[in-house]
Amino acid sequence: MKPDAKKKVEFFFICALVVLVISFFAFSIYLSKKEENGEFSFNSFKSGFISFEDCIADYEAFWDFIYTEYPFTEVCERKGADLKKIKxxxxxxxxxxxxxxxxxxxxxFYAKLCEDITSRYFTGHLYPVSMRDYEYGMASSDSYFKLYDVDLMNSFxxxxxxxTVNSLIGSGARMVKADIKIIEEGKIAYxxxxxxxxxxxxxxxxxxxKDMKKFFLDTEKYKHIIIDVSHNGGGSVECYDSDILSYNNIGRNIRQKIYFLCSKNKYTExxxxxxNNQIDIKEVPNIKNANTKKNTIALYEEDAASFQELSPGYAPPKDRRYWLLISGKTASAADRLAGLCKASGFATLVGSNTGGLGHNGFYSPIHMMLPKSGLLIxxxxxxxxxxxxxCTDEFGTAPDIYNLPDKDALETCLEEIQKLESRD
Structure with a gap:
């Protein structure tokens, strides 16, 4: 090829390339303007298990639920969440x-969203239903299933x-386990x-x-029983009712009356x-402290420990003292145990305020379903x-005895026991 001809080819190639680049940027600007006006979305070129439009529909449904049906928006805001910014x-x-x-x-995505809304306290048990929860808890129908598209839920x-959950409550422990220690032989068990x-x-x-039954049998004559749930984020109430309270409910009448507020919506109905248990809001003790405009309907429930004989003739000392160690990591079922112990006087609570989540009703938590994906919240x-x-989820259950300066709950409890023993 002659030099002049080669230069012409190069020139035309460069011109064509420039035109293509300019056209690309011009078209991109055009599409961006279209996207701003809602006439086009770059996301339409992507593929996924759920479309952009359905993602937005789910998201709007979630936030409508947060503002209208989730009862703890005011608590989350008081804990520092800027809900508009998060949304x-x-x-x-x-x-x-x-x-x-x-x-x-x-x-x-929704787990992180719930973390941000609740400042990682998962106030009101707000978080997505995990695969483990789904397999364990959703295997049988309940009255709320009429609100779900079950096929869509199962598909998801x-x-x-x-x-993974990044929580400020609990210890991350997976399964129940009793760690037992004899602090003073014949007298103090932990x-x-x-x-x-x-x-x-x-x-x-x-x-x-097995371990808990043996623990109470082995310590039958001990005067002080210390139960430490200061790192217990909850689980099943059976773990404390059947295996702690029921063995020690001889004439103790372990019960409490719990009060709630709510709004009227498709879930509460x-x-x-x-x-069955609505009452006049004026009947709620200390209602002035509830601090909610959103929840105006008052209810109550009664909670009581069961009873089972540990063994024939089992007779712990009549002056036995039970101590329950608590902290801000004590939550859900463990918080419910704390409230029951405090209300009934079964155990003296030592430590700091619990993390709450344990006094929001027998039938909680329940689930809402995102309408386009089937994800359960x-x-x-x-x-x-x-x-x-x-509000328990804001302030927790308060101890009877707060931690002494520079001492943890166990150290504080042992000092209190020492004081009591010195008086006897």
């Missing part, structure tokens, strides 16, 4: 990443989605339980039942307590109050 930032994340490619990514969880998770009759729960539908009338 706007979440919307931007969807615009950037949708359509989301997998159920794993989707459930993780058929992918076995997974996420058991630490960091979880009440039992998963049916899993082998860990079977072992725990299916709740048995909403149907767990939540408590009642705004539970502690004995002082404050």
């Amino acid at each position: 706007d930032e979440g919307h931007k994340k969807i615009e950037y990443s949708a359509p989301i490619d997998s159920q794993n990514s989707y459930i993780s 969880y058929s992918a076995k989605p997974y996420y 058991v630490r339980i960091d979880s009440f998770r039992k998963r049916g009759y899993a082998k860990e729960y079977v072992q725990y039942k 299916l709740n048995p307590s909403f149907k 767990k939540f408590d539908l009642l705004y539970g109050l502690n004995s002082e009338g404050y």
